[in-house]
Amino acid sequence: MIKRKLPENSNNVNNDFCDFLMELAEYEKNVSRNIYKFNAYRKAASTLASHPVRIKSGQEAKKLNGIGDKIASKLDEFIETGQLEKVKKIREDNTNSIINTLTRVSGIGPAKAKELIADGIETIEDLRKHTEKLNHHQIIGLKYLEDFETKIPREEIEQIEVVMRSKISELDSQFEIIICGSYRRGKQESGDIDVLISHPSYTSHDTKSDNKLLENVVNVLKSCQLIVETISLGSVKFMGACRIAKRSRRLDIRLTPYDQYFCAVLYFTGSDLFNKEMRAHALNNGFTLNEYTLRKIGSTGVPGEPLLVTCEEDIFDYIDYPYKKPEERNI
DNA sequence: ATGTGAG
DNA sequence: ACTCACATA
Numbered sequence: 001m002i003k004r005k006l007p008e009n010s011n012n013v014n015n016d017f018c019d020f021l022m023e024l025a026e027y028e029k030n031v032s033r034n035i036y037k038f039n040a041y042r043k044a045a046s047t048l049a050s051h052p053v054r055i056k057s058g059q060e061a062k063k064l065n066g067i068g069d070k071i072a073s074k075l076d077e078f079i080e081t082g083q084l085e086k087v088k089k090i091r092e093d094n095t096n097s098i099i100n101t102l103t104r105v106s107g108i109g110p111a112k113a114k115e116l117i118a119d120g121i122e123t124i125e126d127l128r129k130h131t132e133k134l135n136h137h138q139i140i141g142l143k144y145l146e147d148f149e150t151k152i153p154r155e156e157i158e159q160i161e162v163v164m165r166s167k168i169s170e171l172d173s174q175f176e177i178i179i180c181g182s183y184r185r186g187k188q189e190s191g192d193i194d195v196l197i198s199h200p201s202y203t204s205h206d207t208k209s210d211n212k213l214l215e216n217v218v219n220v221l222k223s224c225q226l227i228v229e230t231i232s233l234g235s236v237k238f239m240g241a242c243r244i245a246k247r248s249r250r251l252d253i254r255l256t257p258y259d260q261y262f263c264a265v266l267y268f269t270g271s272d273l274f275n276k277e278m279r280a281h282a283l284n285n286g287f288t289l290n291e292y293t294l295r296k297i298g299s300t301g302v303p304g305e306p307l308l309v310t311c312e313e314d315i316f317d318y319i320d321y322p323y324k325k326p327e328e329r330n331i
Numbered sequence: 332a333t334g335t336g337a338g
Numbered sequence: 339a340c341t342c343a344c345a346t347a
Contacts, residue, residue, distance in 0.1 A: 109336050135345070232343050252338075
């Protein structure tokens with residue numbers, strides 16, 4: 001699943017307000033490391049995004065959820081002058097731009113970036129000279145920086161899928177295998193490859209952790225040279241890289257319990273926005289839906305036992321939501 | 332245990 | 339929003 005920095009919403013009359021609020025939010029998270037301010041700005045942006053009429057003053061906006069004195073006066077400044085002094089400062093702030101550079105590397109977040117800056121490291125070239133300051137994940141992220149920033153053509157994922165299916169089936173024909181994310185939604189390009197696997201011998205009732213299913217799959221894909229790097233490998237999630245043509249690609253493989261397979265397929269197919277909408281619809285109809293289960297909410301407000309789900313359509317049926325093919329979930 | 336990061 | 343994996347402590 002591709003992750004977006006700004007929740008884009010095409011017809012939003014308060015778009016410009018949301019943009020500067022999100023810019024402030026990112027700054028508070030990455031530079032000030034203040035998660036409360038980050039959340040406050042995001043909340044304000046999201047209420048404005050779903051507000052149907054354009055805000056004409058801070059005063060007017062203050063009635064809305066998540067907007068108080070401080071944000072109201074920022075809205076006023078923006079309405080009067082067409083910009084925000086604070087945003088101007090942020091754009092000129094060197095630290096901010098260095099953090100944005102360093103966090104391009106997978107595994108480097110704002111905390112690590114600040115630590116590197118304190119050590120005098122400010123560019124990707126600096127990083128290449130000081131790999132001793134990086135952990136395994138970050139070293140892989142740096143090594144494949146350009147590859148990982150390059151979109152993957154659909155045809156290449158199709159090729160990878162063929163190899164993966166044949167090798168995994170060869171290992172054990174009972175494996176369920178599906179590539180989710182934007183690929184399943186029919187996109188011509190994807191940011192990474194998100195594979196879901198499942199096996200009848202592994203269910204949610206099983207006592208966890210000591211199963212070797214995922215490890216075995218990863219080993220098979222390593223020995224046929226499809227997997228070329230491992231970033232991390234636990235009992236249910238692999239993160240790494242695979243290669244079939246010129247470039248290496250980010251590959252995630254998740255092992256999901258057999259009885260939760262379709263909820264996981266739905267969830268990891270996305271889009272994020274589609275999931276959000278569908279979960280909201282579920283809630284309206286008295287259900288709670290997550291990555292694992294669909295449950296009916298009882299009169300006491302407590303979710304009941306997971307409902308039996310034998311395909312994606314079942315989930316739509318239960319909550320009375322018109323079925324959408326994966327290609328129709330690109331919202 | 333806690334923090335960081337990814338998705 | 340929430341979970342998983344990993345690196346520290």
